[in-house]
Amino acid sequence: MILPTDTQSEEYVAIIDQDKVTDEVRNIAVKYDPLNRSGHEGFHVTDEGDLHIDDSKVMREHKLIEKKIPNDAIRIVPLPSETGQLVHQYGENGFRLYNLPAPDEGSVIGLLGRNGIGKTTALRILAGELVPNFGTPDGASWDRAIESFRGTTLQTHLERLRDGSVITAYKSQRVDSLSDTDGETVRQRLTSRSTDPGRLVDELGLRSISDRSLGDLSGGERQRVAIATTLLSDADLYLFDEPSSFLDAKQRSTVSQVIHERVRDTDASAIVIEHDLAMLDLLSDGIHILYGDSGGFGVVSQRLSVRAGINQFLDGYLTEENVQIRGDAIEFPSASERGSPNEDTIFEYPRLQKEFPGFALSVDPGQIYAGESIGIVGENALGKTTFVKLLAGSIEADSGAVQGTLSVSYKPQYMTPDSQETVHEQFxxxxxxxxxxxxxxxxxxxxLEVLYDRPLDSLSGGELQRVGIALCLARDADLYLIDEPSAFLDVDRRVSLADEIHRFSKRTDHPILVVDHDLFVIDRVADRLVVFEGSPGDHGHANPPQSVRDGMNAFLSSLEITFRRDERTGRPRVNKPGSQLDREQKSNGEYYYDN
Incomplete structure (x- = not known):
């Protein structure tokens, strides 16, 4: 529930659809612009014939022009401003959070927004870890919070937080926070939360690692243990901060179903921060968008339906809030719009075999074309990173050998900021x-320029990821290999980096191979796909590169997951398991419907 307060001074931006701009539209905009009429420059026609106005000059009075313009060719909308109930502020000039999302019994509520916009702060307040101070250093008080949200669905939850009568379970963003100081095993951790964790152990695939120490687990294994530990708490409210990190596509689908079933079966509530739009779509019953100025302030929107919330976020315009949160909409090309790849072969690799104790990888021969981006998809523990290292030459195959003199630049899966050198010194x-x-x-x-003077070991996970990708591409190489570029990044950064990676391959005519579990990123960056099959942890097999449509169809069919395109935005959407669309696409063999 949003409690309105006086809105501060608003700034505006003009959204101009040049395809709808006619001579009539140009004449009206230029003639009736109050800036032009007072001798200043407002709306004007550029040398290229486009209608334009500088963002800094747009003001409320331009809405008079909007009303005169036919066909919605021009919209004057406010930019994000600090509005709503100020809930918490860090220091005198620190970050400010406005409004709070409300738990809903039996439902999973998603939070979507850029990093640094207040999502984790909202979770910490709802978990009872942070008492809201309402902008006053000494004003932290649950009683004041209850009074501020009296009459809303939040009131009861805040009262229970004050009285200590609500149980919350919180999975933090950093899964490396799992303590292993005493060599605690997975079994010991889970049985300390419940005497009968068997069902979750099986659903989350933890039985094979039950006797392993927490300190010996991979990132994906730690994530699943953290999720299981959280769900084993007999809680009224479950809070998950980025549960998809390090999980493959199948595990993300499984985790979504497990969380949703737990909440539904116990009449508990859950609030989830997630940047993987496919998982958010599958997991959530409703969504709050958080917008504002990263590091400055964040505003929690009113609750939206899942489809409307994600689509409005991608559009960059929140209809109910009447606010423009991004300058441009995020659009999605279909397979037919990708164009034909350059088929000039610059690199070939033969059939390869590599064996480790308990694991074997086989690789079909393949060709890599100039200037293409190849996505690499498959479950965890099938050898994707090993494949990348074989091509990079950092490990040798037992059978077959990568020939040629191509130089390779490699961005590893895990970035280790073990240097105090500055970012600029690294470049x-x-x-x-x-x-x-x-x-x-x-x-x-x-x-990068804003990070130049920062030491590597002072960077956040998202900043370090950005630097790692850029360092990989900055090196002079013939082939670029990028392992999991989406980790720790929000949706806007994922889109930006996917587009820049793809653009870089076209500009330089050098191929780039990208390993990632976010199918949203793979769909955006890839010209072709290498699909991995096999039995995780036992054996893996890499197929030769194929088209995105054929590759995705093969990959998703092995997972029994179907995707479709959203009718309005074209974004990939995962179908609810067992839904009519899910059944129809499976019967037609269309696991990846790219209409």
């Missing part, structure tokens, strides 16, 4: 940071 060691090519192709697209 000067691998490239000429003063060259125009570096500035236009690397520095500016990856927003």
């Amino acid at each position: 000067t060691a691998v490239t000429d940071t003063h060259s125009r090519r570096f500035k236009t192709w690397i520095r500016d697209p990856f927003d």
